[in-house]
Amino acid sequence: MDYHYRAYERTDMLKVRQFLSDAYGRLKQPNSWLIARWEFEIFFFQLRAGTLQDWERNIGLWEDDAGRLAAVASKDGDFYFQLDSNDPPDSLTGEMFDFIEGRTGREPAEYCKLAIPTFMSSLERLALSRGYGLLPDESDSAVSIVLDKEFPVLLPVGFRLCSGEEVSNSAKALGHIMAFQYPGTKDAERMLQFYGGIREAPGYCPELDLAVLNGQGEVVSFCNVFVDEANRIGMLEPVGTHPDYRRCGLGKAVIYEALNRLRSKGMVKAYTGPRQPFYERIGFVTEVELGVWCKRING
Numbered sequence: 001m002d003y004h005y006r007a008y009e010r011t012d013m014l015k016v017r018q019f020l021s022d023a024y025g026r027l028k029q030p031n032s033w034l035i036a037r038w039e040f041e042i043f044f045f046q047l048r049a050g051t052l053q054d055w056e057r058n059i060g061l062w063e064d065d066a067g068r069l070a071a072v073a074s075k076d077g078d079f080y081f082q083l084d085s086n087d088p089p090d091s092l093t094g095e096m097f098d099f100i101e102g103r104t105g106r107e108p109a110e111y112c113k114l115a116i117p118t119f120m121s122s123l124e125r126l127a128l129s130r131g132y133g134l135l136p137d138e139s140d141s142a143v144s145i146v147l148d149k150e151f152p153v154l155l156p157v158g159f160r161l162c163s164g165e166e167v168s169n170s171a172k173a174l175g176h177i178m179a180f181q182y183p184g185t186k187d188a189e190r191m192l193q194f195y196g197g198i199r200e201a202p203g204y205c206p207e208l209d210l211a212v213l214n215g216q217g218e219v220v221s222f223c224n225v226f227v228d229e230a231n232r233i234g235m236l237e238p239v240g241t242h243p244d245y246r247r248c249g250l251g252k253a254v255i256y257e258a259l260n261r262l263r264s265k266g267m268v269k270a271y272t273g274p275r276q277p278f279y280e281r282i283g284f285v286t287e288v289e290l291g292v293w294c295k296r297i298n299g
Contacts, residue, residue, distance in 0.1 A: 003070050003092050005099065008059035010052075013042065016061075016082075017202065019069040023084035024231050030142050030288050031117050032080045034271060035203055036226035036235030041076060043201035044238070048194040060099040062092060073099050078113040078140075078292055087122050097130055104297045112297045115140045115290040127293045138292035141275040143284040147234075147263045151256035151283075155212070156248055159220070161257060164209030167219060169196035175211065175219025179240030203227055208234070210258055212250045218242075221250035223258045227267065234262040236272035252282050 008016075020035045046052040058075040071092055072082035079100040081093065097114075104112035114132070116123050124134075155161060173195035177188045198204060203226035212221040221241040225234045236258065241251040259270055272279065275286050 001064055001089075003062045003064055003095070005095055006061050006063065008056055008061050008072075010056065012061065014202065015069060016059075016072055019072065019084070020082060021228050021230050023082065024228065024233070026084050027086060030271070031086055031120065032082045032115070032290075033074070034142075034226075034233070034235050035228050036237040036271075037076065038074075039201040039203050039226060040198070040237045041074075043197045043199075043204075045191065045194055045197060047200070048197040049190055058100075058103050060096065062095065071096060075100075075103075078115045080115050081123070086117075086120055090122070090126055093123055093126055097126065101295070101297060108298070110296060110298050111294050113138075113292055113294045115292050118289045118291055124291075124293070127295075130295065132293040132295040135292045135294050140273070140290040140292065141286055142271055142273040142288040143275050143279050144269055144271045144287045145259065145284045147259055147268055147270060150263070151259045153253050153257045153260065154249060155253045156250070158215050159212050159250065161254060162211050162213055164199070164204075164206035164224075167211050167213070171213075171217070171219050172196075172211065172222065175222050175242070176238065176240060178220075178242045179222070181243065198224065201226070208258060208261055210254050210261075212254050214245070220245040221254050223251075223254045225258045225262060225270070227262070227265065229265075232266060232268045234258070234267045234270040236270060239272060251278065255282065 017035050017038055020033060020038055024030060024034060042052065046055050060073040061069060062071040064070050073096050074080055074082065081096055100114060101112050114127065116127060170192060173192045177183050177191055182188050205227060208225035210223050211219045214220050223236055223239045225236050227234050262270055
C-alpha cells in the first residue's frame with residue numbers, strides 16, 4: 001500500500017484525535033501517544049499562549065490512497081511516531097525519519113531524538129541503520145491500572161477535594177507552578193496568564209478535573225483526567241502535588257477519587273506516565289516502555 005505525506009493543518013486536530021483512539025482500539029495498548037497527550041499539548045497552554053503554530057510545524061501526516069490517516073509524527077521534547085501497527089512498513093517509517101531529521105536540521109538543535117517503544121524491533125533496526133544510537137539514561141513510559149474495584153479515598157483533616165468548576169484558573173495555574181517548582185520564572189508568568197485552555201479540549205470533563213485545597217484555599221494536589229469512551233479508558237494529565245505537601249496521602253486521594261469517577265462512567269482502565277515509584281506504590285504497573293534514540297544532525 002502507498003502512503004502519502006502532507007503537512008498538518010489545524011483543521012486536522014480531530015482527525016488525529018480519532019486516529020489515536022482507533023489505533024489504541026486496534027492494538028489494545030499504546031505504542032506512543034493516547035488522546036490525552038495530544039489534547040494536553042494543544043489546549044493546556046500553547047493555543048492560548050500563541051505558540052501553537054510553532055508546535056504544529058513539527059507534525060507530519062501520512063495517508064493512504066483513500067485519505068485514511070495511517071501515521072503521525074509529532075514532538076514533545078523528543079519526536080514520537082503515532083502508528084496503528086506495531087510492525088509498520090519501512091517505506092512508511094523511512095519517510096517519517098526523513099521528516100523528523102529535516103525538521104531538526106532547520107532548528108538550532110544538534111541532535112534528532114526519537115522515542116521508540118521497546119517492542120517495536122523493526123523501528124529500532126531502522127533507527128540503527130540510519131545512524132541512531134540508544135541513549136542509556138533517557139526513556140519514556142506509560143503505566144496503567146485496571147479499574148476492577150472501588151479505590152479508598154482517605155483525605156487528611158484540613159483538606160477538601162473540588163472539581164473543575166469550583167476552582168479558578170489562577171488557583172490551578174499556581175498549583176501547577178508550585179508542584180513543578182518554577183515560581184518566579186517567565187513560564188510561571190505565562191502560565192498564570194494562559195492557564196485554562198485545557199477546559200476547551202474535546203475530552204475535558206469538569207467532574208474529572210480534580211484538585212485538593214488546603215485550609216487557605218490553595219491548590220496543593222491535582223489530577224485531571226481525559227476520557228476515551230470508545231476504548232473505555234481514562235488518561236491522567238496533568239498530575240502533581242506541591243513539594244511541601246507530599247507524602248501526606250493527597251496525591252493518592254485525588255487520583256483514587258478520579259479512578260472511582262472513571263469506574264462510575266464505565267471505564268475499565270486508566271493510564272498515566274512516565275513511570276514513577278509513587279505510581280507503582282498506589283497500584284499502577286508499567287505497560288509500555290520507550291527508549292530514546294539519538295542521531296547527530298547539526299554541528
